[in-house]
Amino acid sequence: MNITDLLIPERVTCCRDVGSKKRLLEHTSELLASSSILLSKNEIFDALLSREKLGSTGLGNGVAIPHGRMASLEKPVCAFVKLDTPIDFDASDGQPVDLIFALLVPEDSTEEHLQVLSTIAEIFSNAGISMALRQCDTDSCLLEQLSLWEAQRISA
Numbered sequence: 001m002n003i004t005d006l007l008i009p010e011r012v013t014c015c016r017d018v019g020s021k022k023r024l025l026e027h028t029s030e031l032l033a034s035s036s037i038l039l040s041k042n043e044i045f046d047a048l049l050s051r052e053k054l055g056s057t058g059l060g061n062g063v064a065i066p067h068g069r070m071a072s073l074e075k076p077v078c079a080f081v082k083l084d085t086p087i088d089f090d091a092s093d094g095q096p097v098d099l100i101f102a103l104l105v106p107e108d109s110t111e112e113h114l115q116v117l118s119t120i121a122e123i124f125s126n127a128g129i130s131m132a133l134r135q136c137d138t139d140s141c142l143l144e145q146l147s148l149w150e151a152q153r154i155s156a
Contacts, residue, residue: 002154003078003119004147006103010034011079012146014139021089024081025049025066028102031079038072044104058091062134063124065117067103076105076116082133082142099124099133123149 011031018024025048026041033041047068051057058064079102086096101120105113123129129149136142 002150003116003123004143004150006076006078006116007080007143007146008035009139009143011077012139012143013080014082014136014142015084017083017085018087019085021052021087022049024083024087024089024100025052028066028079028081028100031081032077032102032104035077036073039070039077039104043070043072044068047104048102056090056092058089058097059121059124060091060093060095061124061130062086062091062095062097063099063101063130064089064091064097065101065103065120067105067113067117069107069113070104071107073104073106076103076109076112078103078116078120080142080146082136099130122153 018027025045029041029045032044033039047070048066051068057066081100083098086098089097103116132145
């Protein structure tokens with residue numbers, strides 16, 4: 001699964017201060033809704049919020065992967081946000097979050113959902129990519145770092 005195939009530059013934002021988990025979910029819903037006229041930001045927000053109610057998607061080490069399922073989707077879509085000011089996300093380690101990779105998948109694509117989540121988790125298990133992303137101060141830098149990580153992963 002190539003993560004950069006699921007991201008477009010318009011869904012990668014850097015240094016955005018949102019203030020709260022709810023506002024972050026609203027912002028990522030707007031980013032994800034921009035990928036299709038079939039997607040409503042309110043429906044996306046509801047899907048992400050419903051998943052968070054089951055348990056926080058804050059992984060720890062400043063990373064969160066809010067995700068949800070949408071019946072109107074044909075393929076997965078992602079958004080990536082790097083925050084200047086970390087926010088409380090109820091992460092398992094209690095640390096605030098500043099790197100957020102949001103994901104939506106079609107309602108019936110369980111295997112694909114797990115593959116994408118696994119790849120995203122693999123990104124953030126690498127301390128080097130997390131550090132490189134945190135040092136970015138432009139949207140293009142974030143996308144470039146994710147592309148470089150993916151290229152190294154494919155060539156390994």
